[in-house]
Amino acid sequence: MSKKPRVRFAPSPTGYLHIGGLRTALYNFLYAKKYKGDYFLRIEDTDQKRIVSDAIGKLIESLEWANIMHSEGVYLGEEGEIIERGKYGPYVQSRRLDIYQKYAHELVEKGKAYYCFCTPERLDTLRAVQEKAKLAPAYDKLCLKELSMEDAKKRIASGEKYVIRFDVPETGETEFHDAVRGKIKFVNKNLDDFVILKSDGYPTYHLAHVVDDHLMKTTLVFRGEEWLPSTPKHILMFRAFGWEAPEYAHLCVILNKNTKKKLSKRDGDASVEDFMKKGYLPEAVVNFIALLGWNPKTEQEIFSLSDLAKEFDVAKLNRAGAILDTEKLDWMNGMYIRQKNIKDLAQLCRPYLEIVSSAIRRKGGNQILSDEYLEKIVTVERERMCKLSDIADGSEIYFERPEYKKQLLAWKKMLEKEILDSLQKSLEIVGEIEEKKWELGNLKNKLLGEADPKNRGILFWPLRVALTGKEKSPSPWEVAWVIGRGESMERIHAAIKLIKN
Numbered sequence: 001m002s003k004k005p006r007v008r009f010a011p012s013p014t015g016y017l018h019i020g021g022l023r024t025a026l027y028n029f030l031y032a033k034k035y036k037g038d039y040f041l042r043i044e045d046t047d048q049k050r051i052v053s054d055a056i057g058k059l060i061e062s063l064e065w066a067n068i069m070h071s072e073g074v075y076l077g078e079e080g081e082i083i084e085r086g087k088y089g090p091y092v093q094s095r096r097l098d099i100y101q102k103y104a105h106e107l108v109e110k111g112k113a114y115y116c117f118c119t120p121e122r123l124d125t126l127r128a129v130q131e132k133a134k135l136a137p138a139y140d141k142l143c144l145k146e147l148s149m150e151d152a153k154k155r156i157a158s159g160e161k162y163v164i165r166f167d168v169p170e171t172g173e174t175e176f177h178d179a180v181r182g183k184i185k186f187v188n189k190n191l192d193d194f195v196i197l198k199s200d201g202y203p204t205y206h207l208a209h210v211v212d213d214h215l216m217k218t219t220l221v222f223r224g225e226e227w228l229p230s231t232p233k234h235i236l237m238f239r240a241f242g243w244e245a246p247e248y249a250h251l252c253v254i255l256n257k258n259t260k261k262k263l264s265k266r267d268g269d270a271s272v273e274d275f276m277k278k279g280y281l282p283e284a285v286v287n288f289i290a291l292l293g294w295n296p297k298t299e300q301e302i303f304s305l306s307d308l309a310k311e312f313d314v315a316k317l318n319r320a321g322a323i324l325d326t327e328k329l330d331w332m333n334g335m336y337i338r339q340k341n342i343k344d345l346a347q348l349c350r351p352y353l354e355i356v357s358s359a360i361r362r363k364g365g366n367q368i369l370s371d372e373y374l375e376k377i378v379t380v381e382r383e384r385m386c387k388l389s390d391i392a393d394g395s396e397i398y399f400e401r402p403e404y405k406k407q408l409l410a411w412k413k414m415l416e417k418e419i420l421d422s423l424q425k426s427l428e429i430v431g432e433i434e435e436k437k438w439e440l441g442n443l444k445n446k447l448l449g450e451a452d453p454k455n456r457g458i459l460f461w462p463l464r465v466a467l468t469g470k471e472k473s474p475s476p477w478e479v480a481w482v483i484g485r486g487e488s489m490e491r492i493h494a495a496i497k498l499i500k501n
C-alpha cells in the first residue's frame with residue numbers, strides 16, 4: 001500500500017508572510033486536496049536571533065485570510081495564543097530541542113557526524129587562508145581527523161563548548177529526483193561539513209527539518225528554489241539515518257517586474273498583509289499566485305480554489321522564474337470584485353468609505369454611512385474598481401456638496417446663458433421624476449431621452465459638474481441616483497446660483 005500523501009508548510013517566523021510563502025502554502029493545500037492527503041503547518045523557529053515576536057500570529061492570520069488552511073499543526077487559540085493540533089507534535093521546532101539533540105548524537109554514534117571544538121577565531125583564520133588561496137570556504141575536518149571520540153567526550157564532560165558537524169563524504173556524488181527539475185546531481189567534495197547542532201543546543205535548519213519530515217511522515221516537500229543547493233546535504237542526512245527521503249519540489253523564484261531580480265522581503269509590497277491592506281480580494285490573490293509558477297496549459301486564467309484543487313498538477317510546475325505582474329493582479333481583482341454580490345462587496349468596501357465619510361463628518365458633514373447608501377455607492381463604482389481601496393478615490397462627492405469654479409460647468413465653449421438653460425432643463429427632467437421612481441434605470445432613460453444624441457455633453461456636462469464638481473466622475477444619473485432626489489435638486493440649484501452670481 002502506498003503511503004498517505006502528507007505535505008507541510010514550514011515557515012520561519014522571521015517576518016510577515018511573503019507572497020512566495022503564500023504560494024508554497026497554496027501548493028501544499030492544493031496537493032493535499034487533490035490527493036486526499038494531509039497538509040500541516042510547522043513553525044521553524046530554530047534561528048532564534050531572527051525571530052519576530054508577532055510573526056506566527058500574523059502568518060496564521062494571513063493564511064486564514066487567503067482561505068488556505070491546514071488540517072494539522074499550529075493554530076491560533078481564542079486569545080491569540082499558539083496552540084497545536086495533531087498526533088505528530090509538537091509542531092513548533094523550539095519545542096522539540098531534545099528530539100534533535102538525541103538524533104544529532106545518534107549520528108555521531110553511527111560515525112556519520114562528529115563533535116567539533118574549533119573556535120570562531122580558528123574558523124575565521126581558516127576562511128581567510130582559503131579565501132587567499134581562492135578556495136571555496138569549507139571546514140577542514142580537523143576535529144574529525146585529529147580528535148578521538150574518547151578525547152571529544154572528555155572535553156564535553158569538562159564543559160567545553162562544541163558543535164556537531166555532518167561528515168560529508170569527500171568523494172562521489174549525491175543524486176536525487178526533483179519533481180520540478182528532474183534528476184539533480186551534486187559533487188560531494190563541493191559540500192561543506194555543515195553544522196547540524198549548534199553550541200547552544202539548537203539544531204540548524206538542516207537537521208531539524210530532516211528529523212521532522214521523517215517523524216512527521218512528510219511525503220513531498222514544496223519549497224523555494226533557494227533551498228536546492230542545500231538539498232544534497234539533506235539527502236545525505238536521510239541516508240545516514242537510514243531513512244527514506246521525501247520527494248522534493250523546488251518552486252521557481254518570483255521576480256520583481258522592473259528589476260527582474262528575485263523578489264525579496266524588502267520589496268515593500270510583497271507581503272500578504274500589504275496585498276490585504278491595499279484591498280485585494282483573497283480569491284484574486286490566490287488565483288494570481290497559483291499561476292506564478294504553475295501553468296495549467298490551457299487558456300483559462302480565472303480559477304476558484306476548488307477549480308485549482310482539481311487542476312493542480314506537480315508536473316505542470318515551471319522551472320523558470322515567474323514575474324510578479326501587479327497589473328495582471330489588478331485586472332484579476334477587478335474581475336473578482338464584479339463577481340461579488342453587492343451586499344458582500346459593500347461590507348468589504350465599508351472600511352475604506354468610513355475613512356472618507358468620518359473625515360467629512362469631522363468637518364461638519366452629517367452623512368452617516370447606512371448599508372443602503374453604501375450599497376448604492378458600490379453599485380455605481382464597482383465597474384471601475386480594481387482594488388477595494390479604489391472605492392475611496394473621489395468618493396467625497398457622496399458625502400458633501402462639491403465646491404468648484406463656475407467655468408467648470410461649461411461644456412466646450414458654452415456661454416453662461418447656455419449653461420443656465422441646460423441646468424434648468426436638467427432641473428425640470430429630474431424634478432419630474434418622483435421620489436418612488438428614483439431608480440438608476442429610470443434616471444438614465446429619462447436623461448438620455450432628453451439629450452441631443454449628437455451633442456449629449458450640452459445636457460450632461462453641466463449637470464454632472466453640478467452634482468460632482470469634478471472634471472471626471474461617474475455619469476450624472478449614477479451620482480444623482482446615489483445622492484437622492486432632494487440632494488440632486490439642491491446641487492443643481494447651487495450651480496444655477498453660482499452662474500447667476
Ligand code: GLU
Pocket residue numbers: 009010011012044209221222223224227
Ligand atoms: N523554514 C524554511 C523557510 O522558511 C522552510 C524551508 C522548507 O520548507 O524546508 O524558508
